[in-house]
Amino acid sequence: MSSDTVDRILKSAESQARTGGYNAFSFREIAKDIGIKSSSIHYHFPTKADLATELTKRYTEKFTQHLEMIDVGGKDLISKLSDYADLFYEALRTDQKMCLCGLFAAEADALPDEVKAQTQKFFKTNISWLEDLLTKHDVPSPESEAMKLLANMEGAMLLAKAFESEKHFKGAIDLSKFE
Amino acid sequence: MSSDTVDRILKSAESQARTGGYNAFSFREIAKDIGIKSSSIHYHFPTKADLATELTKRYTEKFTQHLEMIDVGGKDLISKLSDYADLFYEALRTDQKMCLCGLFAAEADALPDEVKAQTQKFFKTNISWLEDLLTKHDVPSPESEAMKLLANMEGAMLLAKAFESEKHFKGAIDLSKFE
DNA sequence: GTCTATAATTTGATAGAC
DNA sequence: GTCTATCAAATTATAGAC
Numbered sequence: 075m076s077s078d079t080v081d082r083i084l085k086s087a088e089s090q091a092r093t094g095g096y097n098a099f100s101f102r103e104i105a106k107d108i109g110i111k112s113s114s115i116h117y118h119f120p121t122k123a124d125l126a127t128e129l130t131k132r133y134t135e136k137f138t139q140h141l142e143m144i145d146v147g148g149k150d151l152i153s154k155l156s157d158y159a160d161l162f163y164e165a166l167r168t169d170q171k172m173c174l175c176g177l178f179a180a181e182a183d184a185l186p187d188e189v190k191a192q193t194q195k196f197f198k199t200n201i202s203w204l205e206d207l208l209t210k211h212d213v214p215s216p217e218s219e220a221m222k223l224l225a226n227m228e229g230a231m232l233l234a235k236a237f238e239s240e241k242h243f244k245g246a247i248d249l250s251k252f253e
Numbered sequence: 254m255s256s257d258t259v260d261r262i263l264k265s266a267e268s269q270a271r272t273g274g275y276n277a278f279s280f281r282e283i284a285k286d287i288g289i290k291s292s293s294i295h296y297h298f299p300t301k302a303d304l305a306t307e308l309t310k311r312y313t314e315k316f317t318q319h320l321e322m323i324d325v326g327g328k329d330l331i332s333k334l335s336d337y338a339d340l341f342y343e344a345l346r347t348d349q350k351m352c353l354c355g356l357f358a359a360e361a362d363a364l365p366d367e368v369k370a371q372t373q374k375f376f377k378t379n380i381s382w383l384e385d386l387l388t389k390h391d392v393p394s395p396e397s398e399a400m401k402l403l404a405n406m407e408g409a410m411l412l413a414k415a416f417e418s419e420k421h422f423k424g425a426i427d428l429s430k431f432e
Numbered sequence: 433g434t435c436t437a438t439a440a441t442t443t444g445a446t447a448g449a450c
Numbered sequence: 451g452t453c454t455a456t457c458a459a460a461t462t463a464t465a466g467a468c
Contacts, residue, residue, distance in 0.1 A: 079433080094363025097276035100461065113464085114434050122462065172359045179415035180356045183349075184273025197415045218424060221412060225425035226401070229408025233400060236358035236376045245397060246404035251430065258451080279443065292446080293452050301444065 080118050082108045087129050092171035095181050096126060096189070123186035130192040133174045134199060137161065141203050151211040155223070155249050158204070162227045166240050176228040200224050213252070259297050261287045266308050271350035274360050275305060275368070302365035309371040312353045313378060316340065320382050330390040334402070334428050337383070341406045345419050355407040379403050392431070 086107040090099035101112040101122070119125035144157045165173060175196035182190050204220035213219055230246035265286040269278035280291040280301070298304035323336045344352060354375035361369050383399035392398055409425035 077433090094276065094360045095274045097273065098360065098363050101463085102460075110433095111435060112462085113436080116463065117433060120463085171362075175415075176411060177359045179411050180351050180359050181273045181277065182414045182417065184277050194415060194417075197412065221421065221425040222405070222427040225408030225412050226404055226427075227408070228411045229404030229406070232355060232358050232407045232411070233376065233404050235361045236354075236373060238361065238373075242400065246400040248401040248405075248430075251427075256451090280445085281442075289451095290453060291444085292454085295445065296451060299445085 077118075079108075079110070079114070083115055083118060083125070084129050084132060087125060088133065088174060089169070089171070091126070091129065092169065092174050092177060095177050096185055123188055126186065127188045127192050130175065130178065130189055130196070134192065134196040137196065138199055141199070146203070146207045146210055151207070151213070152249060152252050154207055155252055158207075158223075159227060159230075159247050159249065162231055163240070163243055166231055166234055166243055170240070172235050173228060173231050176231055179228075197224065256297075258287075258289070258293070262294055262297060262304070263308055263311060266304060267312065267353060268348070268350070270305070270308065271348065271353050271356060274356050275364055302367055305365065306367045306371050309354065309357065309368055309375070313371065313375040316375065317378055320378070325382070325386045325389055330386070330392070331428060331431050333386055334431055337386075337402075338406060338409075338426050338428065341410055342419070342422055345410055345413055345422055349419070351414050352407060352410050355410055358407075376403065379406075 083104055086104045087099050101115050105112040105115055140161050144154055175193050178193040201220045204223055205216045208216035208219050226248055230243045233246045234240050234243040262283055265283045266278050280294050284291040319340050323333055354372050357372040380399045383402055384395045387395035387398050405427055409422045412425045413419050413422040
């Protein structure tokens with residue numbers, strides 16, 4: 075499933091969901107946005123949960139692809155972590171929007187089970203990648219450090235939104251421990 | 254304005270808002286929850302923006318009161334920061350819910366202006382308090398360090414929600430720099 | 433695959449009786 | 451201050467024509 079219409083549906087849904095969360099995107103708004111009828115969206119995604127699940131899945135896949143472009147095996151840990159932080163920063167700078175999964179995580183208890191599970195995968199993928207990176211660079215307690223780093227990324231995005239300035243993201247990122 | 258009904262309205266609204274954000278609480282749900290009619294809520298809060306503004310204001314005031322109970326002037330910085338982190342942890346552990354202002358910040362662009370402004374105040378209050386604490390303990394770059402600490406708090410809450418376990422909050426908090 | 437038409441529910445909000 | 455009654459709009463979703 076990857077027709078042009080599906081792509082346009084998901085692109086519009088992502089924009090709305092990353093702005094106001096799960097309850098901030100609707101079939102009718104997406105339909106109006108891309109110039110079709112809401113019933114046509116139901117043909118591609120029977121329920122809203124189906125749409126959100128696929129949206130979260132693709133968001134994670136795309137992020138994972140970018141992750142894999144950072145060579146974990148290289149020699150300079152701090153530059154790898156800086157590249158990692160830049161993935162979040164670019165998502166913020168380009169779209170002026172919060173991380174989809176960060177927002178979904180914050181409202182996890184209000185999400186359909188499938189969407190919640192898919193959101194969790196985003197976090198697990200990030201933790202695994204960070205753990206791998208830190209392990210390869212002989213950092214002690216890699217799992218614990220991975221959690222702290224991911225919390226730093228999502229928290230920095232949240233502060234950038236709170237203060238309405240993506241510059242605050244950079245100011246809230248703390249990689250000094252690994253320099 | 255602080256009648257019993259108003260308090261009950263705000264308590265119910267807080268519970269719903271901290272679960273799913275601004276679009277996850279409604280006049281009717283609150284009314285049903287506390288056993289009155291939705292039109293009665295409009296008597297106390299003409300619009301939803303009014304309700305959310307007062308909710309955010311009180312949330313910030315209550316948090317600020319707890320902040321002020323931590324003696325900034327004491328001798329042990331790390332224990333003060335630990336007490337600070339515990340404010341967020343208790344909010345998470347007691348209610349199993351995200352920080353109201355953390356969630357509102359994530360969906361800031363979808364909020365009425367007054368609510369967004371009030372949410373910002375929560376963050377500014379926290380930054381000011383942390384700056385003051387760090388300054389008193391002669392920590393270099395107190396403003397920058399305050400941003401990193403607050404990002405760590407909100408990010409840790411977000412991870413706890415993502416992994417559905419408040420224990421993950423403690424694992425994501427990083428105060429090692431100040432030990 | 434997309435449309436029209438429509439259903440059932442929920443939403444924020446108002447008017448007016450008590 | 452709380453109620454009944456009501457409204458206009460928006461929501462997710464379905465049936466059936468083209």
